[in-house]
Amino acid sequence: MSGHDSKYFSTTKKGEIPELKEELNSQYKDKRKDAVKKVIAAMTVGKDVSSLFTDVVNCMQTENLELKKLVYLYLINYAKSQPDLAILAVNTFVKDSQDPNPLIRALAVRTMGCIRVDKITEYLCDPLQRCLKDDDPYVRKTAAICVAKLYDINAELVEDRGFLENLKDLISDNNPMVVANAVAALAEIQENSASPIFEITSHTLSKLLTALNECTEWGQVFILDALARYKAPDAREAENIVERVTPRLQHANCAVVLSAVKMILLQMEIITSTDVIRNLCKKMAPPLVTLLSAEPEIQYVALRNINLIVQKRPTILSHEIKVFFCKYNDPIYVKMEKLEIMIKLASDRNIDQVLLEFKEYATEVDVDFVRKAVRAIGRCAIKLDRAAERCISVLLELIKIKVNYVVQEAIIVIKDIFRRYPNTYESIIATLCESLDTLDEPEAKASMIWIIGEYAERIDNADELLESFLETFPEEPAMVQLQLLTATVKLFLKKPTDVPQQMIQAVLNNATVETDNPDLRDRAYIYWRLLSTDPEAAKDIVLAEKPVISDDSNLLEPSLLDELLANIATLSSVYHKPPEVFVTRAKVVTAKTDEEEYLDGNSETAYSETPSHVVSGGSPTASASAVASTSQPASRAPPTGPAAPLPDLLGDLIGMDNSAVVPADDPATPSAPPLPVLVPSSTGQGLQISAQLVRHEGQIFYSLLFENGSQVALDGFMIQFNKNSFGLAAGAPLQVPAIQPGTSARTLVPMNLFQNIMPGPPSSLLQVAVKNNQQPVWYFSDKIPLHVFFSEDGKMERSIFLEDLTNSVIHSIDATVEHLAASNVFFVAKRRNANKEVLYLSTKIPRGIPFLIEITAGLGVPGVKCAIKTPNPEYAPIFFEAMETLLV
Amino acid sequence: MISQFFVLSQRGDNIVFRDYRGEVAKGSAEIFFRKVKFWKEDEAEEAPPVFNVDGVNYIHVKVAGLFFVATSRVNVSPSLVLELLQRIARVTKDYLGVLNEDSLRKNFVLVYELLDEVIDFGYPQTTSTEALKSYVFNEPIVVDAGRLPPLGPAAMFMQGTKRMPGTAVTKSVVATEPGGKKREEIFVDIIEKISVTFSSSGYILTSEIDGTIQMKSYLTGNPEIRLALNEDLSIGRNGSSLYDYRSSAGGGTVILDDCNFHESVHLDSFDVDRTLTLAEVILKIRADFSPNVTANTITVQMPVPSYTMRASFELEAGATGQTTDFKEGSRRLEWNLKKIVGGAEHTLRAKLTFSQEMHGNIAKEAGPVNMNFTIPMYNASKLQVRYLQIAKKSKTYNPYRWVRYVTQANSYVARL
Structure with a gap:
């Protein structure tokens, strides 16, 4: 091939499409190939070249693999928008799937699986069946993945045609690449299916463990992750598994190492011999340490995982605290995680070293890191009572530097230290008082x-x-x-x-x-x-x-920690959240909105686009997600009612109104509407908990209903809310009397806002824990309906003011808009009204007082009419003054 | 698994975009870029490599000034995705010779062809440059690397030294040379990064060497290559590492996992002495290695108190190739030296002018001093390649063999 591909990106004139059409039908091979490249180039920058479909497909019948690949690339992109024409390609696909060249056979099956058009899918089955039994491993491994593709499009077809059996056969394939892909495909199908499809028996286990040694690095990860679901029946088998997996710890690929660590940690739960456990802990330390010399991105993932591991098994890295010392060139996200782990590993033995480090960090340049380092000293003081005095003396030294933010942070942690060790360290108060005036x-x-x-x-x-x-x-x-x-x-x-x-x-x-x-x-x-x-x-x-506070550096609940540890080496272990909190895929696949998105957005399923394309492709998506979000409240309705979204939504709103009428001091009013059941009695050992957030007279309450269907009286109820996006927390303890069997109790818990805010994008998830003296702790998740935060003072009287700015004149709209934007008056929209230009703008002054501005003027004609809307009308006169200055 | 893979330029332009599963909306690249550019969460101002926006997980690495990003809707293994992204960058570089926006754009057909083989339906398949050669047919268009910084630690061989044919670093693995005939050569780079922290009393607090051996082969065919290291090396898996070499002789990296080199590691090859007298800072460097080795591009940085207004510098008499600077924005002193010969000693005096009274000890507010340097043809661990053997095809077959050593400062810090 000659010349530069980038020439295909050169700007196009009007006649581009007809020109390309002509070239695509050229009698010369080279010209055709160049033309297809130009088409692909146009496609990648987001131009619509779907009208060339027939011409491009005509180029498909070629011996030239390079050209064939290009045509297939085009097909994947546009088949969805031209389903009737796509059928033209089927013959070639079927023919290619029987080509003597294995690369072409594999390419045909791979591409067909990517085209989500029913008509194509119908014809996929036979070639796929053949390819799954192909002589060439490259074809078989491609076919294995293709089964997962087909399952995503049409699960029934996969089950009916027996592809699952074929896949299971491939687990015994003699080529490890094929085995790995079969395992990956089966694992994915299992994840999206309710019925047991891919169960790991001890027989498959031993087969997979054998394949493990010969696989590519990626295949090793697939297999290890699939095996993580296997529960060894006894300690002996668990030890056996560990023995086979341990060599993976030496792998250069961090993903293999972490997946192997997960496997071993899971088996350690079953292993009983303390000697074996101690030995394993020793073996796991060096690989974990080595992860910290990888790229910073991987270090970050490793650190988040190590954070979990040291909470469960602190011994593994108790002697390695030095490797967590921050390097000056670590990215800030790595430094922050290292700090967390240092706090967790700090002990009486190493505290002097750790304090020296923290003290050093507290004098660095990055303010956020410095603050965190100062807090870390305080947390160590609270955690290790024998080291508290040393921690405090370090804090005092830092205060003496008189760097403003260090002093402030130090005072915050010292308050906590006073709470932890009352009447012990008051002698330092005098020093604190010296910095009083610097606090802001x-x-x-x-x-x-x-x-x-x-x-x-x-x-x-x-x-x-x-x-x-x-x-x-x-x-x-x-x-x-x-x-x-x-x-x-x-x-x-x-x-x-x-x-x-x-x-x-x-x-x-x-x-x-x-x-x-x-x-x-x-x-x-x-x-x-x-x-x-x-x-x-x-x-x-x-x-x-006051009750003495305790160390919060091991924040995670033991049950959550166990769940996260089972998910080591997944995103879950990085976010420190259980997977169901952030994985929504299963729902999306079945939702109708997704279907629509495919139909509308299909014209550019695979390639990049220009801004204009983003607009056209983005709008159906936006509307689809809007539909999804409005239907959300329906999903939190009581699961008992099999209802359509709309009535439920209304019911929800009416419910809100009613509960708002319930007086706060009489929580047990029987007329209150039914609350959504969050812990059904079947899982709550007879106790059923229903709850919902409600707003009442400007205050947010958590309305709870406990129904005791168990055999014993329940008492000593307590409630706790996990960190959430709005910082919702109980404002008062839960007031529930002992509930006799067969009776129920209703209560309102006043809620405080902004207590313990979970960072990250706002989420409506509210995790709640309720306990009583008789039962285990019940954890459940609720959704935070945003409307409970709509405050009563949300209504604004917006006065309209009108003024003629006689000294002002507008010569050009664009220049004016630009000029005003430079003064932070922002353009919203414009229109023309009877040869006058009307501009809409907005701006804001401190304390968040907004102004909406309408400017009416004739171009070049002196005298501008200015109207403003604002909730604070008293600012109107000076505002007009300002506008006049800006528009002179 | 992975839903989409894309490469964005520093300005957020889409250079490469591939959707493997059609389950993530189209605007993801834009959402990602906005999020990363305006990150302000969790107290930190730099986006972590893994985050979630509206149910879509974004996983990214930065390579050669480009964002390599993958999106996913499921609970994937982030380390797998991160490793894969690094590997894609490496394979692309092997193929294109140079990895930058220009070369990616010029070779978009080749890049898409590669991506189709590397990932299928979101599952990584083959990432070995050698293995991919059988499935990828497009030829790369070689881009002039001239002004653009090349990728990876091997880039240091480009700096100044005439010793090495620097161009080889930016050569494509598959492209034919302009002269027509391919030059048979192989590079073995032993790269070591030193991290040391000195306490204010000169005592070493932490020290580690991070070493990799990278091999890049431009040999035709796939001859067996044998790399022998020091006989006295105490690595647990000496035998298997040789095997690894064979299997990845296409330009992959082999990291000798958890190898413990001698404890006698020569860490005090550099020493930074500091004396502080009121507002005068004296930085002294002593190059503590044999005179036949030279360290290149040394940068010494020292943060100074925030109320420092000005700094005046006084270099030793006859100093050449040294520059000094006071960076007001980041309140740092910078001292650059082009090179230091082993055994030499250099001193810098800096006078600082403060806008207010000092709070007492300047050492509490300044520092730590950190140092960046590169020492070519020297490695601190004393690891050595004894020989590099290539299975011979014929008597005349004698490819060029380059074995290069370099030691680099990673985090070399002296506290005050």
Whole structure:
């Protein structure tokens, strides 16, 4: 081949398609090949060349493999949009599948499987049947994957034609590549099928373990991952498996190593001999360490997995903490993960070394990393009580550097240390107080105020310190206001003298009269009443002893950890979430919306596109996903009702209304609507839990119904919410009386927002754990309906203001738009109205006050009419002033 | 398994795009690029290599300034996908000679042909350059590598040294030479990266050498190649590593897993002494290796307190090939040396002007000092190739054999 392929990308004139048509029908082979290349080039940049379908297919009958491949590439792309024409290709496909050249046979089957057109699929079966028994392993391995393709298009066909049996036969194939692909295909089919298709018996197990040694690296991963589902019946077989898998730990491919690690960890659950376990732990350490010298991307995956492994089996890497020390050129995502693992591996033995590292990190350039390092020191202090004092002295050293964000972060962790070791380290308070005026972050301020309040009796000038914060009380964020309120009350209770008395009055006044934050107001009222009715009781309550907090560095629930460990070497172990949380494929495949997407979006199934194509191809997708998202609320309706989406959606909304009428203090009102059942009695050992998030008078509640169908009375109910996108957490303990057998109880748990926010894209998932004294902990997932967050003050009175800006003139729309955009006034739309141009723009000023602007003007004619909409009409005059300046 | 594979340029342009399963919407490349460009989550500002947006998992690596991305809807093995992406980059480079936007665009037909063989229905099939030769028929169009940085650690052989035929690094495995006849040659690169952390008292806190042996063969046919390493090498799997070599003699890398080299590793080949007197910083480097070895392109960086306004430098008398710079944005001193001969010692004095009073000890706010360097024809571990044997086809068959060593700084840090 001569010349540059990129010449095919050269800009095209109007007559391109007819020109190509002519070339495709040329009598010269080379010309035809060049033409097909041009067509493919056009396709990859998103031009629609589907009109050339017949001409391109005509080039298909060729001996030239290179040309054939190009035509097939085209077919995969456009067959869907031209199903009637695609049938033209069938004959050639069938003929190719019997070609003497194995490459052509394989190519035909591979390509046919990629064309999702029913008519083609019908003709695929016979060639596929032949190819599965082909003499050439390259054809067989391609055919094996093709069965998985066919299953994705038409599962019944695969089952009816006995392809599953064929696939299972291929497990015994003498070529390891074929075995690996057969295993991959079977594993995928099993994943999408409810019936048992691919069950691993001890016979298949031994066959696969043998194939493992000869496979390509990728085949080894397929096989190891498939075998992970096998449960060894006894410790002896488990040991046997481990012995066969252990050599994989030496592989250069990290995927093989991690899949082998998963296999071994699973078998270790079954193995009973402590000697064998200890030995395995020893063997696994070096490969895991070696993963950390791979590319940073792979290191990241390895670190996320190691994070799980050390939680379960800390001994494996307990002596290797040094390899987790950060290198200065590690990407930040690697550094953060290393830090997490260092905290987990920190022990009394290595803490001095670890602290030295943390201290070093705390003086680095990257602010986020520095903060995390400071927090890490605090977490070590909480975790290791014998090292707490050393950790604190490091923190104090860092505070003395007086780097603003280090000081703030240190104060936050020191507050936690005080909670963990009450009455132990108060001597350092004086040092902390020196940095008081540098605090400007809410969390750090709140922490410092908590410390002052908690130890008011030991700080001579506690009242002065608090007073300095009180000056700005109205402007502080809620977090700081709440702490200030509590700290002032504590101060007053501890030192009931004049100054605190005046302070408390000022604070209570501020917090009750001048605030619109209900949390703050309610808390202030409670204090107020407590103080006025019984100061002694107030003392008992406010100054009560607090429960000691514990280390949170092993956050994962044991059951979740076990689930994640079973998923080592998968995405699940990187996200630290169970697979069902983020895998939605099974549903999408059956959903009708997906079908539509294929029909509409098929014109460009495989290649890149220009922006114009994105628009045309993107819109059906967008509408499809919109359909999917609106139908979502329906899926969380009670599973008992077999209902169409629409009525259910309505029922849901009506349900919301009704529950909103239920008074908060009378949770057991019988008229409340049925709640969705989240733990059915069948899985809850007789206990059925139904629940839903509801909004009532500006407050969000978790409405729960417990029905006790078990034989015993249940009591001691407690509830806990996992981290979620909205930081929803219980605002009060669960109030449920003992539930006798056969009775039920309803309750509303007030919910707080923004407590423990899960990072990542917003998700509606809410994971809940409920326990009682008689049963195991029940975990269930609920969806967060966004509408509970729609706040009552969402309604805005938008006043319209109109002004003639006589000094302004617009000469060119584009120039004006650009000029305004430079001043952050953004263009929304424009239209023409009776030879006047109308421009719509938007802008925002601090505190998020939006302005919608309509500008009407004749081009070049002095005098511009400006209308604005804004929820804060008082800004209108100065806004017009600004617009006039901008439009001169 | 993998739904789509695509390559994006630094500006987010689609260079290569292949959909294997039709289950992820078309805009995925754009969604990915936006997400990566404006990443601000989990306290970090750099997107991790694996993340999920609306049920689609995006897995990516950055190679030669390009994003190699795969999407998936299922719970795949991320390490498998990441390894595969690296391997695709390597195979493409082997075929094209140079891996960059230009070469990918010019060779799009070849790249699609490769991708069809490498991945089928989202499952990786064959990633060995050698094995792929039997299935791939397009010939590469070789792109001039001139201004563009080549891929991989072997790139260092391009730097300055006349010792090596640097062009070979950017040569395609399959392309025929312009002269018509193919030059028979084989390269064995022993590349070592040193990571050392010195404490402020000069004591070594951590130290490790990360070594790889890379072999790139331009030999016709597929002769058996034998690579013998030091006899005294204590590796557990000496025998099998030879086998690995044979099987991947197409240009793949063999990582000798968990090989423990001598503990007597020569780690103190460099030493950085620091003395700090008030606002004067003196950086001293001593090259602690034999005078017949030279280190190239040395960069010494030292972060200084954020309130540093200016820095003036004073190089030793007669210093050549040395430059200094104060990077205000990242508040760093930079000292570049073109080369240091073994045994030599160089000093830099920097006077810093602060905008405010010092808080006490400057050492607490500055540093750590890190150093980047390359030492060609030297390897710290003392690993050696004793001989490289190629099965002979005929008496006249005598291909060029190159064995190259290099040591590079990975994370070479001295704390203050």
